[in-house]
Amino acid sequence: MAAIIVKHLSKEFKIQERLPGLKGCIQGLVNRKYITKTAVDDISFEIDKGEIVGYIGPNGAGKSTTIKMLSGILVPSKGVIKVNGIIPHKNRIENTKKIGVVFGQRTQLWWDIPIIESYQLMKHMYKIPNNQYEENINFFSNILGLGDFFKVPVRQLSLGQRMRADLCAALLHNPDILYLDEPTIGLDVVVKDNIRKFIKEINLIKKTTIILTTHDMADIEKLCSRVMVIDRGKLMYDGNLQILKNRYGTIESISAVVLSPNVDINKLYLPGVIEVKYNNQSINIKYDKTTLDSVEIIKKLMDNGKIKDLVIEGVEIDEVIRAMYKEQSTHKEVKLGV
């Protein structure tokens, strides 16, 4: 049975049209013009129990708006949402008992008090039985390593610690569904990795359905088999990650710093290389990884000079979306993966 059903969901915001300059400002005071912005535009999908779904898209695509409607915070303008059979914004309280929400940018914990006190309050708020509470606190603090800062107020925590504390708070009541809005934003590589492992484990052990928004492709690669791509409110793709990547995410790039003063960049144009930029000592090569292996390029680079530093950059989500648009504009009728 589908845990989440969304049909023809739209959300419109009325925003004030702001005219530039002081004159425009004053004009806006007297005579305001509003424009309607469609943040989410006719989206439909279903998510099964136990799935981990990555919800990706550039900034302002409508990711957070969708999550907020699913969790009952925002009221949809059009369409139907059913989460565990109930309509979130109409049965807000019932809905919140079964979901956990983490907003990466904002903490759910009390700023000035130790996190363990916040958890105590959650326990009362969600009416969590004692044994379940103890069990979860132990379980989560072990994998997330919370023990070191249980007694530290949130304001003194680092971003990574705060994120881990927030994850624990969202899961204390054993929710069926977990919404994660940018869970790894602003974190360093090690913490990111920890958090990803944790999310994976929760999904395995507790069978929690997880939806996460991100614009970090690595999050998606490590966690999700299914992705939904949204841009300007429209669902562009819904389906398998591998297919998406094979189809659109084939352009990678290598950046290198070379020590030798002069490199003949013409020699670097192997078949499959799209573009080479050479500036001072740094070289950036864009290539199609389906026709050319990165090893070949690195070999070629090393033949041509001494390499000081080298980075392979994977697919950026923006690139994927750009590629999607290109294809859609050439074959308009293609509806992808749905």
Place this chain on the structure above:
Amino acid sequence: MKDLLLYKEFIKIYLKSKLEYRFSFFMDLFIQIFTYTINYISIWIILSRFNNIFGWTFYEIMLLYNLNLFTYGISGLFIWGPMRQLEEMVVTGSFDSILSKPMNPFVHIIFRQFQHAFIGHVILGIIIFIISFNKLNIEFSILSMILFTTVIIGGVLIHSSIMIFTGSICFWVGKSNSLVDTTVYGLRFFLDYPISIYHRWVQIFLTFIVPYGFVNYYPAHVFLNKGDVVFNEYLKYGTPIVGVIVFAFSYLIWNVGINKYSSAGS
């Protein structure tokens, strides 16, 4: 009952987080008591020169003023903080976390933001009630106690409704604190004196539009034999009824407002 237990937990957390800054906690209480004591002294100074204002003596004015202060204090303990902070929560989108918890959002924000500074109002209010009741020889009977209690409850409801109504406006316009301030600090100062001294339009405004008159002027007549009541004699019993009506209305506005909430980008 369960809610009360939950409230206890919230208060514990609130006090803990406030006592992190202990100096400011006690200063808040002290400053409120100090400010309002000064206000009483200034009324006394005026009245010691004029004997009475429109037939109201010092202790009568004191009772009148105190009905306002005390009910405002109780209401402020619970409602003022949340409504004042609502604007920021709505503009920044932190109201999200209120809506994603298994509690009635209204109860939740009240539980969350108890405003300790108003303890000062309440303490001073109790002292002044004792003094003025004694000086005015108001008899203590079961009936007068019941009447007094309903007047206090009605007054608290009226103050709360006005704060809730003006606060909820931010769901529509984004910022509403100037409106909260104008009503709570500005308009409320009309209540320092009996509304019978003002122009007819002000009386109409304070009775039928923003019903502050029912907080102190009208109910004061229940306890004092002052004869003429503005508009109608029976309005003096109106406080609890008006309180319930305006509270229901402002709670309705609040609920409509929540569905208008549009969060903030993140």
